[in-house]
Amino acid sequence: MVTELGYAAGAITVASFLPQVVRAWRTRQTRDLSLASLALLITAGSLWVVYGSLSRDWPVVITNSGMVMLLVLLAGAKARFG
């Protein structure tokens, strides 16, 4: 039950980055995004993957893996469109 809640929270977390990624690549406008924020979030997400693996918390591992992938796409848009 608790694990299911973790997966639900994780699914929403990953899904929540989708509209932002779509918006950035569709509008090709990323001026209002903070590159520092994106870089820190990628670092943090990677650490959460390690933390989740060590504490065998799979909702945390899966969520942060998905999040890091989407954040890399977002940072790519920022690098490209400025």
Added chain:
Amino acid sequence: MVTELGYAAGAITVASFLPQVVRAWRTRQTRDLSLASLALLITAGSLWVVYGSLSRDWPVVITNSGMVMLLVLLAGAKARFG
């Protein structure tokens, strides 16, 4: 040691939203931010607080509490500046 890693990951996660919040309120420009993303992230962060409380995972609880507070500030900027 694992818990310390969780707190480190959490501190970076919360810190990572700061530049974005500062940027949004300083430039008063939020057009490139996705309101859908912000709303979903606030929902997800709140669920993570519940999940972390139930599984007694304090790094997860503290991180997501801080994150939700900053996301509310960001959504406030988006609501105000469009």
